[in-house]
Amino acid sequence: RRSYTITLLPGDGIGPEVISVAKSVLSLAASLEHISLQFDELPVGGAAIDLTGAPLPAETLAAAKSSDAVLLGAIGGYKWDTNEKHLKPETGLLQLRSGLGVFANLRPAVVLPQLVDSSTLKREVAEGVDIMVVRELTGGIYFGNPRGFRKDDKGEDFGFNTEVYSGSEIDRIARIAFKVARKRRGMLCSVDKANVLESSMLWRKRVSALAAEFPDVELSHMYVDNAAMQLIRDPKQFDTIVTNNIFGDILSDEASMLTGSIGMLPSASVGESGPGLFEPIHGSAPDIAGQDKANPLATVLSAAMLLRYALGEENAARRIEDAVIETLNMGFRTGDIFSAGMTLVGCKRMGEEVLKSVESRKTTG
Numbered sequence: 069r070r071s072y073t074i075t076l077l078p079g080d081g082i083g084p085e086v087i088s089v090a091k092s093v094l095s096l097a098a099s100l101e102h103i104s105l106q107f108d109e110l111p112v113g114g115a116a117i118d119l120t121g122a123p124l125p126a127e128t129l130a131a132a133k134s135s136d137a138v139l140l141g142a143i144g145g146y147k148w149d150t151n152e153k154h155l156k157p158e159t160g161l162l163q164l165r166s167g168l169g170v171f172a173n174l175r176p177a178v179v180l181p182q183l184v185d186s187s188t189l190k191r192e193v194a195e196g197v198d199i200m201v202v203r204e205l206t207g208g209i210y211f212g213n214p215r216g217f218r219k220d221d222k223g224e225d226f227g228f229n230t231e232v233y234s235g236s237e238i239d240r241i242a243r244i245a246f247k248v249a250r251k252r253r254g255m256l257c258s259v260d261k262a263n264v265l266e267s268s269m270l271w272r273k274r275v276s277a278l279a280a281e282f283p284d285v286e287l288s289h290m291y292v293d294n295a296a297m298q299l300i301r302d303p304k305q306f307d308t309i310v311t312n313n314i315f316g317d318i319l320s321d322e323a324s325m326l327t328g329s330i331g332m333l334p335s336a337s338v339g340e341s342g343p344g345l346f347e348p349i350h351g352s353a354p355d356i357a358g359q360d361k362a363n364p365l366a367t368v369l370s371a372a373m374l375l376r377y378a379l380g381e382e383n384a385a386r387r388i389e390d391a392v393i394e395t396l397n398m399g400f401r402t403g404d405i406f407s408a409g410m411t412l413v414g415c416k417r418m419g420e421e422v423l424k425s426v427e428s429r430k431t432t433g
């Protein structure tokens with residue numbers, strides 16, 4: 069019997085609701101595949117600030133580092149929005165990503181046939197979209213120095229950040245993206261702002277130089293403003309996108325809406341070694357938190373990515389993904405993906421339906 073330790077970080081807002089569903093689904097799929105999982109649940113984000121005074125307690129990072137994989141819900145909320153930087157939930161998440169060294173964030177945006185009508189785009193534009201956004205996660209403007217606030221001698225206030233990439237940071241994320249593209253349709257689009265920003269000029273140069281190592285991948289470049297437009301105009305032109313931390317943050321939220329809802333998009337973050345971090349791309353959704361309205365499928369699909377990428381448990385991952393499709397086929401929808409003729413359910417009920425589908429595959433292995 070294979071056994072693994074999973075760190076669960078529910079976090080804030082809808083985080084605990086979606087993690088509770090994902091944990092049950094993960095447990096069931098694992099046990100049906102004769103895998104034993106040990107869960108270790110720890111605080112992060114606002115919950116950790118309230119409990120320990122820090123958004124990423126040392127104990128949480130240590131547990132995460134010593135486990136086989138980390139599954140996170142979401143962090144953040146109105147309550148902590150005006151806290152000083154080091155006491156913000158978001159700072160805890162950035163420290164976690166950085167502490168785990170997970171510099172490559174894979175965000176797949178797939179339009180499922182069942183959800184074409186939930187997309188805000190026309191059927192013929194959305195149908196068949198299958199994009200992988202490879203977002204650099206531990207560098208760029210999120211982490212660059214100098215940063216901070218200052219006043220000049222006239223008393224004017226300034227807030228400033230630094231967008232910075234080293235050549236080796238660009239090379240390592242680009243290599244991952246080329247490899248991802250190679251396993252997909254062999255097209256890689258690097259998105260930057262090389263017409264204006266030095267960090268992007270270096271980005272484009274280094275990515276271009278690597279292309280020689282991957283002759284089977286067709287590399288193209290696009291400015292980020294055009295990419296934002298092209299994603300809505302004709303999303304099917306994209307296969308794999310590689311981009312920096314902040315552009316990847318923005319473009320992946322945009323890409324999520326092609327699929328019907330941000331509540332559907334999972335993600336996997338990996339580094340050179342050590343445990344990966346798996347999380348939905350959405351936030352803590354304070355507007356619907358505590359109301360049993362959240363779509364848990366992004367987190368459930370993140371759990372499937374965890375099984376595949378961190379544990380190499382492909383069969384268990386498939387079980388979960390098949391169960392999600394089956395549940396959608398049965399017509400169950402949370403509010404964010406609801407369309408006429410479907411059955412509106414809450415977060416918990418959606419979880420129960422996915423569990424039934426996971427269970428019903430018991431003998432098909």
Ligand code: NAD
Pocket residue numbers: 082141142143144145146158161330331332347348349350351352353354355356361362363364366404
């Ligand atoms: P958000 O993603 O939390 O919510 C945006 C909108 O999408 C809201 O209307 C919300 O109700 C909806 N939504 C999000 N997830 C959903 C789901 N699973 N099911 C149904 N609807 C869903 O973004 P925001 O409102 O800009 O940010 C709220 C808080 O979350 C902030 O504190 C922000 O910093 C934080 N945040 C955290 C993460 C993370 O933990 N990885 C990601 C993004 C934002």
Ligand code: IPM
Pocket residue numbers: 144158161162317349351
């Ligand atoms: C995300 C979020 C985070 C980010 C925030 C909460 C720090 O928006 O995971 O996409 O910007 O990376």
Ligand code: MN
Pocket residue numbers: 317318321349
């Ligand atoms: Mn984001």
